[in-house]
Amino acid sequence: MDLLKLQESFDAKIEKGDCIEPKDWMPDDYRKTLIRQISQHAHSEIVGMLPEGNWITRAPSLRRKMVLLAKVQDEGGHGLYLYSAAETMGISRDEMIEQLHSGKAKYSSIFNYPTLTWADIGAIGWLVDGAAIMNQVMLQRTSYGPYARAMVRICKEESFHQRQGYEIMSVLAAGTHEQKAMAQDALNRWWWPSLMMFGPPDADSPHTAQSVRWKIKRETNDELRNKFVDRTVPQAEFIGLKVPDKDLKWNEAKQGYDWGKINWDEFYNVIKGNGPCNKERLEARRKAHENGAWVREAAAAYAAKQQQKAAA
Amino acid sequence: MSNNQGILWEVFVQTKPGLPHKHCGSVHAPDKEMAIQNARDVYTRRSEGTSIWVVPAEAITASSPEDMGAFFEPANDKVYRHPTFYHVPEGVKYL
Numbered sequence: 001m002d003l004l005k006l007q008e009s010f011d012a013k014i015e016k017g018d019c020i021e022p023k024d025w026m027p028d029d030y031r032k033t034l035i036r037q038i039s040q041h042a043h044s045e046i047v048g049m050l051p052e053g054n055w056i057t058r059a060p061s062l063r064r065k066m067v068l069l070a071k072v073q074d075e076g077g078h079g080l081y082l083y084s085a086a087e088t089m090g091i092s093r094d095e096m097i098e099q100l101h102s103g104k105a106k107y108s109s110i111f112n113y114p115t116l117t118w119a120d121i122g123a124i125g126w127l128v129d130g131a132a133i134m135n136q137v138m139l140q141r142t143s144y145g146p147y148a149r150a151m152v153r154i155c156k157e158e159s160f161h162q163r164q165g166y167e168i169m170s171v172l173a174a175g176t177h178e179q180k181a182m183a184q185d186a187l188n189r190w191w192w193p194s195l196m197m198f199g200p201p202d203a204d205s206p207h208t209a210q211s212v213r214w215k216i217k218r219e220t221n222d223e224l225r226n227k228f229v230d231r232t233v234p235q236a237e238f239i240g241l242k243v244p245d246k247d248l249k250w251n252e253a254k255q256g257y258d259w260g261k262i263n264w265d266e267f268y269n270v271i272k273g274n275g276p277c278n279k280e281r282l283e284a285r286r287k288a289h290e291n292g293a294w295v296r297e298a299a300a301a302y303a304a305k306q307q308q309k310a311a312a
Numbered sequence: 313m314s315n316n317q318g319i320l321w322e323v324f325v326q327t328k329p330g331l332p333h334k335h336c337g338s339v340h341a342p343d344k345e346m347a348i349q350n351a352r353d354v355y356t357r358r359s360e361g362t363s364i365w366v367v368p369a370e371a372i373t374a375s376s377p378e379d380m381g382a383f384f385e386p387a388n389d390k391v392y393r394h395p396t397f398y399h400v401p402e403g404v405k406y407l
Contacts, residue, residue, distance in 0.1 A: 299346060
């Protein structure tokens, strides 16, 4: 088939709402866009284990510790589903890890903020996972089959993540003055970076329009961000916490909130590598990979030996 | 430094006894024992499985999507393979 025909049949599938599968022909840019997006998504899950891992040994009770361990383990699993989805597009696991470690590939900039208190673990589950879920629910209907299927699994598992975070926040908010202040402080620090997670405003987002045409994205950054604000503000009010935005106001006419301005300079600065923890996060990943080298070597040597034995 | 992620294995999970194994993703592992263990850790953390198969990805042969039309065409004009093709007298039972 010639290129034009292949392009036409691809466009028709997208138009009809059919999934694109690994062996289907696809335009180079569609492939490139998805490799970038899925691998960044995978990296975010993996790097996202670090800020929370920071509190596993200091969780305030055995229950909280079990839950946090399970949550962090889930994030690792989600990273692996996504790496495996990205590999179906023809990039190798090694290449992706190399791109993360060299700083070439990005991951969600939210994970470059530190987790200073226990309340931050609550805020991450509630806000960061909450924002991620909003995005991931949309991606369950993304046009690339393996990515959509990974998202279905992830969404199923994420729902406990957000609830456990909100539970931590609501318990703290109903506690002593100091506990409530700690919860409020965490909300103050995580609110704006959580809103930045949806990416630049539609007007400045270079990839959004094409991604929507390809049905990779079904909703734009701003649409998802507004939905998140509308859902989350009442949750904060319910437990007596205040969203740190002096311009926040209910707008009866649009049945949604009007709210303040995001500091996009901060966002771009963190993406460029100047956030509070960028260096620390990458170093932790590199070190984990290097320290695991002997295990991979030993496992490979063992596998080779077994194979020899079987052949003999 | 060795990257050495092992080979790629496709993972099939049976969710209940009696049901077919269904593809759910892939894992990397140097050998089949580790592939099974990795698949358990990655794909059945919430007791989703009663059995797992792992298959080296390169051992799988798949039909090609470009030829889909011609490849499956022979079945298209054989409606007599479906029970609804046949006329039976009204009122007759257990057919």
